[in-house]
Amino acid sequence: MQKVYESATAALDGLLRDDMLIAAGGFGLCGIPELLIDAIVDSGVKNLTVASNNAGVDGFGLGKLLDTKQIKKMMSSYVGENAEFMRQYLSGELELEFNPQGTLAERMRAGGAGIAGFYTKTGYGTQIGEGKEVKVFNGEHYILEEGIFADLAIVKAWKADDTGNLVFRKTARNFNPPAAMCGKVCVVEVEEIVERGALDPDQIHLPGIYVHRIIQGDHEKRIEKVTTRSREDA
Amino acid sequence: MPWDRNQMAARAADELEDGWYVNLGIGIPTLVANYVGDKDITLQSENGMLGMGPFPYEGEEDPDLINAGKQTITELNRTSYFDSAMSFGMIRGGKIAAAILGAMEVAENGDLANWMIPGKLVKGMGGAMDLVAGVEKVVVVMDHTNKAGESKLLKECTLPLTGTGVVDRIITDLGVFDVVEGGLKLVECAPDVTEDEIRSKTEATLV
Numbered sequence: 001m002q003k004v005y006e007s008a009t010a011a012l013d014g015l016l017r018d019d020m021l022i023a024a025g026g027f028g029l030c031g032i033p034e035l036l037i038d039a040i041v042d043s044g045v046k047n048l049t050v051a052s053n054n055a056g057v058d059g060f061g062l063g064k065l066l067d068t069k070q071i072k073k074m075m076s077s078y079v080g081e082n083a084e085f086m087r088q089y090l091s092g093e094l095e096l097e098f099n100p101q102g103t104l105a106e107r108m109r110a111g112g113a114g115i116a117g118f119y120t121k122t123g124y125g126t127q128i129g130e131g132k133e134v135k136v137f138n139g140e141h142y143i144l145e146e147g148i149f150a151d152l153a154i155v156k157a158w159k160a161d162d163t164g165n166l167v168f169r170k171t172a173r174n175f176n177p178p179a180a181m182c183g184k185v186c187v188v189e190v191e192e193i194v195e196r197g198a199l200d201p202d203q204i205h206l207p208g209i210y211v212h213r214i215i216q217g218d219h220e221k222r223i224e225k226v227t228t229r230s231r232e233d234a
Numbered sequence: 235m236p237w238d239r240n241q242m243a244a245r246a247a248d249e250l251e252d253g254w255y256v257n258l259g260i261g262i263p264t265l266v267a268n269y270v271g272d273k274d275i276t277l278q279s280e281n282g283m284l285g286m287g288p289f290p291y292e293g294e295e296d297p298d299l300i301n302a303g304k305q306t307i308t309e310l311n312r313t314s315y316f317d318s319a320m321s322f323g324m325i326r327g328g329k330i331a332a333a334i335l336g337a338m339e340v341a342e343n344g345d346l347a348n349w350m351i352p353g354k355l356v357k358g359m360g361g362a363m364d365l366v367a368g369v370e371k372v373v374v375v376m377d378h379t380n381k382a383g384e385s386k387l388l389k390e391c392t393l394p395l396t397g398t399g400v401v402d403r404i405i406t407d408l409g410v411f412d413v414v415e416g417g418l419k420l421v422e423c424a425p426d427v428t429e430d431e432i433r434s435k436t437e438a439t440l441v
Contacts, residue, residue: 027281027318028304030297053318080357081304089356098356101280102322102364109319121367122326125398128363158298170315172298174282177317205317221297227305228292 003214004162004193008039011187011213015152016045019072023108023150023183024052024062025176028081029224031168032061033154035189035217040154041068051075051108051148051182053101053175055085060222069093075148077101081224100128103145105178110147112181112210117146153183156219157206160190161197164211165204177206187213236378236407237424244269246334246375246405254331255284255324257365260303262375263334276312278330280361282321285313302361322361326368333369335362337376337401339391342438344401344413346374347393359396366397378406378435385437387411387418408432417441 005011022040026032037056040048041064048071055074056063065071066084073095079085088094099107100122110118119142123129133144155176158169166188168176180186193216237245243265250256250270257278258266267277267286277286279301286301287308295306324330339347346366349359366372380386387404403421404411409432410422417439420432433440 027302028300030281030300030304076358078358078360098358100359100363101318101361102326102368105318105322106326120326122364124367126363126395128359168315168317170296170298170309171279171282171300173315173317175318178319223295223297223306224300224304225306226295227289227307228295229289231291 003164003208003212005213005215008035008189008215008217009042011215012036012039012043015185015187016040016043018045019047020045020151021049021051023148023153023179024050025153025155025174025179026061027053027171027174029057029061029222031156031172031174031176032056033156033189034061034219035215036154036187037061037064041065041070044070046070047072049073049075051104051150051179053077053104055079055082057081057224058084066094073097075099075104077104098128105175107145107148108175108178108182111149112178115147117144119144148182150179150183151185153179153186155180155186155188157188157190159192159194159199160188160211160214161194161199161208162214163196164188164208164214165199166190166206166208166211167199167203168205173205180206180210185212186210187215189215189217191219192216235424235426238407240265242375242405242407245410246373247271249334249371249373249403250275250332255329257325257330257333257369259333259335259362261336263336264303266334266375278321278324279307280321280325280365282316282318283309283313285310287313322364325361325364328368328370330365330369332371332373333365334373334375335365337374337386339386339388339393340374340376340401340404341388341391342413342417344399345391346372346396346401347391348396350394352394362396366400371402372400374401374404376404376406378408385435387436387438389438408435414441
């Protein structure tokens with residue numbers, strides 16, 4: 001089966017429709033599928049629900065899909081750093097479902113692992129727990145959270161082979177594996193597609209069974225907050 | 235003299251024991267890393283890293299290597315990386331010995347509010363709810379009073395909660411407090427800060 005496509009637009013062909021649920025990898029601007037996001041902007045698809053830890057920044061990452069008002073609802077844990085997001089949210093144009101960060105990651109992982117729901121202590125006794133089933137295990141309160149089953153996952157990895165085996169780099173891994181797992185279809189953008197056999201099978205972070213389409217491209221990889229120390233401190 | 239930010243961070247570092255895996259929040263808690271001394275402490279960054287190193291030298295920033303505050307950092311020779319589901323698995327699963335976090339309000343029963351102010355800009359809880367639910371020891375580091383001079387140690391939180399009954403110890407610029415049966419116990423006063431001064435600036439029950 002041919003998984004490698006020429007471009008982000010080609011890789012998304014036939015997969016996009018209005019009102020769909022998309023799971024996106026990335027943390028802040030680190031490890032985000034920036035090329036696929038651009039192609040979704042160009043497609044004009046709308047009323048999207050996007051499960052992603054963050055919502056990008058103004059004019060970059062998912063922020064681009066907010067600028068064009070293609071997103072109806074975000075499922076996220078933290079949405080600071082984005083003025084257009086705040087404007088749309090406060091004016092009621094955009095729905096927001098806050099998820100604790102670990103709950104969001106586990107909801108994606110669970111969806112990908114065929115688990116419809118799980119009980120967690122996270123959020124019990126807070127707004128997040130309101131309206132959710134509570135169950136006591138060993139004297140402690142847990143709330144029921146549901147797995148996320150996304151129509152499409154968009155993911156960024158470092159390297160892939162043509163069968164879709166993936167290797168991520170440093171903290172750019174973050175939400176990418178669980179997002180990939182929970183998509184009915186998963187499209188991945190990488191910095192380099194390597195020959196079969198070039199990746200050590202013992203060092204594969206996500207096996208190709210989760211990956212349906214792959215593109216290689218150039219990434220801007222913008223840094224959100226540059227922090228450094230001076231050499232004199234050493 | 236009340237403690238300044240760095241002195242509060244240094245006092246918080248005293249809470250950490252050799253061999254612990256620790257998660258530090260944003261703000262004053264981040265400064266705690268500067269005061270661990272010779273203790274063997276492994277810092278977790280919840281975006282998927284154990285063994286967080288210092289900021290990089292100028293010109294050596296790596297966009298693929300950031301902390302949970304989105305700042306560029308470095309790795310150590312002990313560093314490991316993992317995905318967000320595993321990261322919060324270790325948090326929820328009680329593998330992290332301590333979390334040091336900032337707060338807007340703490341109640342005398344250990345309730346914590348640090349993620350939203352209704353009607354103001356809402357940014358989200360990030361990983362704070364998972365951390366307080368799963369980590370063994372939760373230490374809050376914060377100013378004793380808000381900008382209006384009102385106590386941030388309360389009988390009951392007024393803001394939406396991050397967790398219920400989750401805080402173990404509070405370090406403010408005025409002193410150190412433990413959450414115990416019936417209220418907060420004053421453990422230590424900052425230098426030249428009196429118990430009377432603390433009582434006059436604290437709404438929570440001091441036992």
